Amino acid sequence: MSMDITFLGTGSAYPSPHRGASALVLRTEGECWLFDCGEGTQTQLMRSPLKASKITKVFISHLHGDHLFGLPGLLCTVSLNCNPQASQPPACVDIYGPQGLRRFLRVALVLSSSQLLFPYAVHELVPCGGQSPAEGQLDPRVTDSSDQLHPQEQPGQTIHLDTDSDCYTLFEDKQFTVKALRLFHRIPSFGFCVQERDRPGRLNVEQLKKLGLKPGPLYGRLKNGESVTLDSGQVVSPGDVVEPAIPGRKVCILGDCSSLVGEGPAKVCQGADVLVHEATLAEGHRERALEHGHSTPHMAAAVARACRTRVLVLNHFSQRYKPLISQKDSEEDDGGEADVRELKRQAEEALSGTGTLVVLAEDFLTLPVPLKRP
Ligand SMILES: [Zn+2]
Numbered sequence: 001m002s003m004d005i006t007f008l009g010t011g012s013a014y015p016s017p018h019r020g021a022s023a024l025v026l027r028t029e030g031e032c033w034l035f036d037c038g039e040g041t042q043t044q045l046m047r048s049p050l051k052a053s054k055i056t057k058v059f060i061s062h063l064h065g066d067h068l069f070g071l072p073g074l075l076c077t078v079s080l081n082c083n084p085q086a087s088q089p090p091a092c093v094d095i096y097g098p099q100g101l102r103r104f105l106r107v108a109l110v111l112s113s114s115q116l117l118f119p120y121a122v123h124e125l126v127p128c129g130g131q132s133p134a135e136g137q138l139d140p141r142v143t144d145s146s147d148q149l150h151p152q153e154q155p156g157q158t159i160h161l162d163t164d165s166d167c168y169t170l171f172e173d174k175q176f177t178v179k180a181l182r183l184f185h186r187i188p189s190f191g192f193c194v195q196e197r198d199r200p201g202r203l204n205v206e207q208l209k210k211l212g213l214k215p216g217p218l219y220g221r222l223k224n225g226e227s228v229t230l231d232s233g234q235v236v237s238p239g240d241v242v243e244p245a246i247p248g249r250k251v252c253i254l255g256d257c258s259s260l261v262g263e264g265p266a267k268v269c270q271g272a273d274v275l276v277h278e279a280t281l282a283e284g285h286r287e288r289a290l291e292h293g294h295s296t297p298h299m300a301a302a303v304a305r306a307c308r309t310r311v312l313v314l315n316h317f318s319q320r321y322k323p324l325i326s327q328k329d330s331e332e333d334d335g336g337e338a339d340v341r342e343l344k345r346q347a348e349e350a351l352s353g354t355g356t357l358v359v360l361a362e363d364f365l366t367l368p369v370p371l372k373r374p
C-alpha cells in the first residue's frame, strides 16, 4: 500500500507568495489526512494533485492562526463541491485538536451562516499545565463548548492524557493507531504519531508447491499464523512457508515546539520512519526561537536522534528563508544566513554518524514513505 506526505505550506507565521502557511497531507490508498490548515490551504490544495474532497480526517496541532485559519473556509469549499444527490450519505469528517477548536469552528460556521453537506465532529485534546507558559493557557470560559451544536456537527470526544503511556490515544482501526503527544510552545501544542499495523508476510508459493499444498483455505490458515497437518501427517508451521511480517510504517508530525513534554513523546516516536519537525530559525537565532517557543535545526536534530528516526523533515521556516526553487534563479542567492540550505546543513551536522537523512520541506514536495520489506 502506498503512503506519502505532501507539504502544502512550509512557512511560519503567515502565508506569503513564497511559502504557504502550515499544512500537509498524509495520503494512504484512498484517504487523505490533513495536518494543520493555515490560511490559504484550500488554494494550495487546488494547486496540488490532491483533492480536498478526499480529506477524511483533520489534525490541528495548536490554535495559532498560521495552523488553523484555513479550516472553516476549506470545509465550506469541500461542501460546495459535494454532490447532494450522491447515492451514499456523506461520511463524517473527524477533526482532532486542542480544547477550544470545537468552539472556534462552531462560532466561525454559525456566524457566517455556513451550512455543510456533510457531518463533522471535533474531538478535543485536553492539554496539561506544562505545555506552555501560564499566559498561553486559555480560560475555560473561552474554550467552553457546551452550547448548541452547529446543525451538521456531531458530538465529539474529549480526550485526556493517558498517564500510563504519557500520550493521547486518538483512535485505532484495522490499519492504523494514531496517538498525540505533548509539546511545549507559547500555547499548548501537540504532535501526532501515525503507526501502521504490521502486515503478515507473503506466502512462499514455491515452498508450498514443494510440500504439495494447493491454493485453498489452508493457505489462509498458515498466513494467519496457524500450523496445519497434511494428509501425510506432516505438520507445516507458518515459519516454513510464510515470509517474515512486513513492519508497519511510523510517521510523526510535530506541531510548533521548543521541546517535547514528558517521557511519552520520545517513546511513542521511537524508530519513526519519518519525523516532521519544525526548524523556524537557524542556530544564530536560537534565543529568539526559544523566546517564541520554536526550534532551531540542532533542536530538531536532537529530537530525531532521541527517537532514532530514519528521516528528519524540517519545516515551518521563518519567511526570511526563501524556497530553494526561487533561490535557483535569484541574484541574491549568496548562500548567506537567510539561505534555507543552511538549516539543513546545521541539522546534518548535529546528526552526523547517525544515518538519519535530513530533508527540507518545500511547498508541493511529495515524500514517499516506502514499506520496509524485511
Ligand atoms: Zn506556526
Ligand SMILES: [Zn+2]
Pocket (backbone or CB within 6 Å): 062, 064, 185, 256
Ligand atoms: Zn505556533
